[in-house]
Amino acid sequence: MRRSRIAMAAMGLMIAPSAQARPVSYPDAWTLIQKTDRQSTSLWVHYTLTPKWSVGARSEWDRQDDFVFNGLQATYLAKRWFGENYQANVYGFGGIGVTSPVGDATFDTGASGFVGVLADWETRRLFTSYRARYFEADGLDGRFMQAARVGWAPYEGDTGDLHTWLMLEVDHRPDNSEEIGVTPLVRFFKGSALFEMGWSVTDDEPLINFTYRF
Amino acid sequence: MIRILLLTTTLAIARPAFAQDHAHHGHHDNHSHVYHDHNHNDAEQEASVETESAVSLYRTAEIDAALADGGSPVVVEVLGAVCDFCATAMNKTFGRHEGVKATYVDLDAKTLSLVLSSDDALTDEEIDKLVTNSGYKAKAVHRANHISGI
Numbered sequence: 001m002r003r004s005r006i007a008m009a010a011m012g013l014m015i016a017p018s019a020q021a022r023p024v025s026y027p028d029a030w031t032l033i034q035k036t037d038r039q040s041t042s043l044w045v046h047y048t049l050t051p052k053w054s055v056g057a058r059s060e061w062d063r064q065d066d067f068v069f070n071g072l073q074a075t076y077l078a079k080r081w082f083g084e085n086y087q088a089n090v091y092g093f094g095g096i097g098v099t100s101p102v103g104d105a106t107f108d109t110g111a112s113g114f115v116g117v118l119a120d121w122e123t124r125r126l127f128t129s130y131r132a133r134y135f136e137a138d139g140l141d142g143r144f145m146q147a148a149r150v151g152w153a154p155y156e157g158d159t160g161d162l163h164t165w166l167m168l169e170v171d172h173r174p175d176n177s178e179e180i181g182v183t184p185l186v187r188f189f190k191g192s193a194l195f196e197m198g199w200s201v202t203d204d205e206p207l208i209n210f211t212y213r214f
Numbered sequence: 215m216i217r218i219l220l221l222t223t224t225l226a227i228a229r230p231a232f233a234q235d236h237a238h239h240g241h242h243d244n245h246s247h248v249y250h251d252h253n254h255n256d257a258e259q260e261a262s263v264e265t266e267s268a269v270s271l272y273r274t275a276e277i278d279a280a281l282a283d284g285g286s287p288v289v290v291e292v293l294g295a296v297c298d299f300c301a302t303a304m305n306k307t308f309g310r311h312e313g314v315k316a317t318y319v320d321l322d323a324k325t326l327s328l329v330l331s332s333d334d335a336l337t338d339e340e341i342d343k344l345v346t347n348s349g350y351k352a353k354a355v356h357r358a359n360h361i362s363g364i
Contacts, residue, residue: 026303082294
């Protein structure tokens with residue numbers, strides 16, 4: 001039953017191209033992304049095929065639930081709005097792969113998949129975003145998460161400057177003992193590199209993110 | 215850890231000392247004929263000619279060298295360029311084109327400055343398409359006679 005639902009989710013991704021996620025860069029660009037938050041640590045490398053599509057390999061270690069996901073992720077830029085001083089985006093994303101237990105987990109290795117959506121709006125001084133993901137794997141209950149972020153830049157950096165953002169992320173993970181997480185963080189951004197450092201005040205866990213485009 | 219975060223935050227608020235001086239690339243009041251994209255639909259874009267204020271070419275060593283080598287300047291007004299990733303995307307996308315000798319994205323002025331190998335190395339429509347491929351939108355394309363400060 002669970003396997004059939006995963007298969008249906010994967011088919012849904014292929015049938016509905018307007019349902020995949022961030023980031024999408026410019027054609028022929030590679031992006032390396034490492035993310036660590038109160039829940040998991042992930043490494044993701046993707047290649048942008050067109051201005052609207054990117055595909056890549058993703059590895060994710062869920063430290064709270066003791067499993068590792070290895071698979072492929074596709075991201076689709078569903079809509080982008082432009083203005084003199086702002087940009088807004090809506091992305092859909094999805095992935096399929098294999099999930100294996102680590103540590104004390106007892107379930108068997110099996111197929112898994114996820115779907116999600118990401119939306120953001122930003123100017124050079126303000127930032128907001130929302131993302132949500134549903135993950136399902138053989139031997140595991142489905143997992144849903146959502147997170148919202150707001151940010152403020154204390155100054156407007158021009159091209160090549162160090163850009164600095166002060167941000168606050170609130171995430172909701174219904175399966176966690178601490179359902180709501182609050183993480184203040186600082187984002188540093190220069191050229192093709194982005195680095196974020198924060199601390200979950202609810203779980204006493206670090207947030208460390210790094211993105212590099214080349 | 216919270217104290218470290220607070221310290222980092224305080225440091226971040228102070229603008230870095232290496233911020234560039236942008237005083238030399240502001241807009242000017244004279245007018246020029248420009249290519250203007252009116253269509254907000256990504257799939258179908260049309261162009262028309264309007265009269266708008268002229269803009270300045272951003273001067274870097276690379277751009278100055280390309281101009282000295284006989285290149286043709288172009289300034290593109292861009293919508294949606296709000297971060298360094300935007301600048302990187304346009305610089306790399308245009309930099310790969312053989313007709314482009316130098317590029318620079320100015321986030322303050324919201325412009326992409328180009329020096330082409332010749333005036334017809336890229337048409338306005340091709341420039342518009344390359345900006346779109348970079349992930350952004352060209353608002354107007356200004357050619358040499360309508361760019362100030364050259």
